[in-house]
Amino acid sequence: MKDYSIGTNCVQAGYRPGNGEPRQVPIIQSTTFKYDTSEDMGKLFDLEASGYFYTRLQNPTNDHVAAKIADLEGGTAAMLTSSGQAANFFALFNICECGSHIVASSSIYGGTFNLIAVTMAKMGIEVTFVSPTASEEELNAAFKENTRAMFGETIANPALTVLDIEKFAKAAHAHGVPLIVDNTFPTPVNCRPIEWGADIVTHSTTKYMDGHGAGVGGAIVDSGKFDWMAHADKFPGLCTPDESYHGIVYAEKFGKEGAFITKATSQLMRDFGSIQSPQNAFILNLGLESLHVRMPRHVENGQAVAEFLEKHPKITKVNYSGLKSDPYYELAQKYLPNGGCGVVSFEIKGGRDAAQKFMKALKLAAIETHVADARTCCLNPATSTHRQMSDEQLAAAGIPAGLVRMSCGLEDKKDLIADIAQALENV
Numbered sequence: 530m531k532d533y534s535i536g537t538n539c540v541q542a543g544y545r546p547g548n549g550e551p552r553q554v555p556i557i558q559s560t561t562f563k564y565d566t567s568e569d570m571g572k573l574f575d576l577e578a579s580g581y582f583y584t585r586l587q588n589p590t591n592d593h594v595a596a597k598i599a600d601l602e603g604g605t606a607a608m609l610t611s612s613g614q615a616a617n618f619f620a621l622f623n624i625c626e627c628g629s630h631i632v633a634s635s636s637i638y639g640g641t642f643n644l645i646a647v648t649m650a651k652m653g654i655e656v657t658f659v660s661p662t663a664s665e666e667e668l669n670a671a672f673k674e675n676t677r678a679m680f681g682e683t684i685a686n687p688a689l690t691v692l693d694i695e696k697f698a699k700a701a702h703a704h705g706v707p708l709i710v711d712n713t714f715p716t717p718v719n720c721r722p723i724e725w726g727a728d729i730v731t732h733s734t735t736k737y738m739d740g741h742g743a744g745v746g747g748a749i750v751d752s753g754k755f756d757w758m759a760h761a762d763k764f765p766g767l768c769t770p771d772e773s774y775h776g777i778v779y780a781e782k783f784g785k786e787g788a789f790i791t792k793a794t795s796q797l798m799r800d801f802g803s804i805q806s807p808q809n810a811f812i813l814n815l816g817l818e819s820l821h822v823r824m825p826r827h828v829e830n831g832q833a834v835a836e837f838l839e840k841h842p843k844i845t846k847v848n849y850s851g852l853k854s855d856p857y858y859e860l861a862q863k864y865l866p867n868g869g870c871g872v873v874s875f876e877i878k879g880g881r882d883a884a885q886k887f888m889k890a891l892k893l894a895a896i897e898t899h900v901a902d903a904r905t906c907c908l909n910p911a912t913s914t915h916r917q918m919s920d921e922q923l924a925a926a927g928i929p930a931g932l933v934r935m936s937c938g939l940e941d942k943k944d945l946i947a948d949i950a951q952a953l954e955n956v
């Protein structure tokens with residue numbers, strides 16, 4: 530719905546019912562779809578007609594919700610996946626194969642880091658990690674003959690660094706490869722990476738898009754801007770005949786706008802089967818209907834909590850790109866003028882003992898390995914996700930033992946701050 534603003538699209542894009550049809554997106558709870566003739570079905574299998582035949586590949590409920598997310602990001606096509614992990618894997622594996630190389634920001638989600646550095650390495654796909662603050666020269670030096678993609682996160686989880694999307698896109702395009710940006714934390718309400726040069730955008734919809742801690746899911750959006758055919762030698766999967774589809778050349782048949790998502794759906798979804806259930810897509814869409822109303826409140830609460838913590842004598846450091854003291858403040862002003870998200874991280878004097886005492890004393894904020902929920906939650910990496918590491922290893926990884934990550938929810942900020950203040954008194 531190009532003529533409308535993002536808030537209107539959050540509510541209404543993707544599904545426009547006809548006369549007498551359900552107002553809410555119907556949940557098509559069906560594994561399969563019926564046809565009158567084998568010829569009709571054959572056309573679907575040959576990608577000669579569009580339609581549905583099996584929910585492992587595509588489902589109408591998912592497609593309504595994916596179309597909304599494509600609109601929100603300003604892309605030409607999108608698909609839902611079973612998780613954010615599946616979205617990032619599909620986005621990369623759609624253009625990488627054994628022998629390919631990826632350039633990725635080192636400041637990314639731990640799950641994605643493992644996916645690229647360990648699991649995809651076993652598939653023969655190499656990676657070079659670059660600092661999110663690398664200079665143009667350093668970025669250019671990371672590319673190789675076999676580089677097929679560049680990857681980063683708009684706001685990294687949990688480091689909360691802000692990606693210089695234009696700089697990364699320039700380096701990627703100078704080497705004839707697309708920039709893939711995981712836009713989970715800001716959501717398209719606060720940043721639309723395609724407008725800054727990103728070619729593919731991914732999401733863990735599990736986070737703010739759902740926003741209620743109800744359903745795990747992911748999404749991939751194609752900007753429709755990357756010219757695969759201009760770099761056909763690098764992307765044979767898109768630019769040469771697919772024998773499993775009677776010799777279709779995706780980039781020819783579906784153009785820049787449709788090739789990437791069509792290939793990911795018809796090949797990767799067919800073979801890996803990591804589709805989002807239509808039930809989860811329905812729940813995701815309920816979240817999307819209020820995304821533009823919720824994000825400003827998450828930002829308001831994050832900013833208020835960050836400002837409170839920054840002045841507190843028991844806090845040694847606060848990471849939040851909305852603070853003037855934050856090293857990413859300038860980049861955030863450019864890419865996130867309305868704020869980034871509700872996730873704040875901070876160090877408490879006294880290391881892991883102090884962090885544990887503090888979190889135990891919190892009454893509103895729950896201890897969870899989750900972020901971006903309507904309910905405030907927090908985590909001390911040193912005693913949970915990173916508990917196998919010593920204090921020295923933690924320090925080297927930039928995760929001090931006393932670091933707490935807090936995801937500010939939608940509660941009243943006065944109550945959140947009062948809760949944090951009373952818990953700090955216990956430390």
Ligand SMILES: *Cc1c(COP(=O)(O)O)cnc(C)c1O
Nearest residue numbers: 612613614638686713733735746
């Ligand atoms: C959570 C997260 C993921 C992984 O998503 P899941 O839905 O948990 O699989 C990927 N990227 C970022 C930035 C995340 O925060």
